[in-house]
Amino acid sequence: MKLIGSLTSPYVRKIRVMLLEKNMPFEFIVDSPWEPSTHVPDFNPLGKVPALVTDDGQTLFDSNILAEYIELASTATPQLLPTDRHAALHVRQLVALADGICDAGINIFLEGRRPADKQYADWVERQQGKIARGLDALERRASTSSWLGGKDMNLADIAAGCVLLWFDLRAVTPGDWRETRPNLASLVAQLAQRSSFQQTAPVA
Template sequence: MILIGRNLSPFVRRTAASLNLLGLPYEQRPYSTVDNAAELKEFNPLGRVPALLLDSGEVLVDSTFILDVLDEMAGPDRALVPPAGAPRRAVLAALGLAVGATEKTVALFYETRRPDGLVWPANQEKLSAQALAGFAALDRMALAGPWLIGDRLTQADITMTAGLDFAEMMLPEVFTGRFPALAALRDRANTVPGIGATRWVK
């Protein structure tokens, strides 16, 4: 399989980490949405990352759908989201917060890059409040430990780790130091080789 995108994107990163943890071999083409737009559109007409080229020749886009297929490949005993019942709902609830907080963080980052004269302070404040609220809810969940949902690492932990690392790297003045329990869980997740190896370093 071929993973398209750079691990600077938290959504590419969570896909790469999941492939690693599930033991699914792949190669990665670190295409940038800015520098490799033409190459990227050969895999995804939307020009977004990640995309995953399967051995069959099929191309999957959007990390949510990619991760669902990876869990199916790995089987229910190894899947990073439980297959059914209350355990599945609990992981999906935490995962929804992690995805939402990460999406708002990415949007906030782009909002801060607007040219002078096009800055929209009210939208920055709204996006910041949404992202902070999502991470704060996860921080409260992290107090129970060792992982967000029980004693097994799940996709919620992977996605949160990719999102919080991105937030603290790109917008440290907004996020760093605010979520001690969550940061401790993130640090623990980054000691897992399949996750830590995907961490983007400036």
């Protein structure tokens, strides 16, 4: 299978980590959707990464659809999305929270690329509110068990790890997110030791 994505996207990293954790072979095709020469719209009409071309020729996009496909396509362990539908709902809710925090961070990052006189401070502040509340909710969750999604690492932990490490790269939050969130800090420190995270460290 072929994964299309950029070297810095936290959504792409989520899928790369997942495939590495499961030891599933894939070809990584580096393509930044922001480059004029990009081929990403050939794989995803929305022009976003990640996209995946499966061995039987299907083209899929959106990281959570890819995650779903990867779990369906293989029995490889570790299982990162529970088969039990109630447990899966709970994990998906946490993934949605991590992704929402990520969307807000990307909005701030993109706003920062606009000319200074065209940047909208109220919009940035609104995104900061989403990030602060979202991280506080994840911190509360992280204080209850060693992994966000339960006793074993799953997609919720990977999604949260990818966005928090992207914050370290892009510095879109005011101050250090770790200061008031010790449980998330230790979760990320634990994830950063894994080979899957080390192999996918973003290249800016």
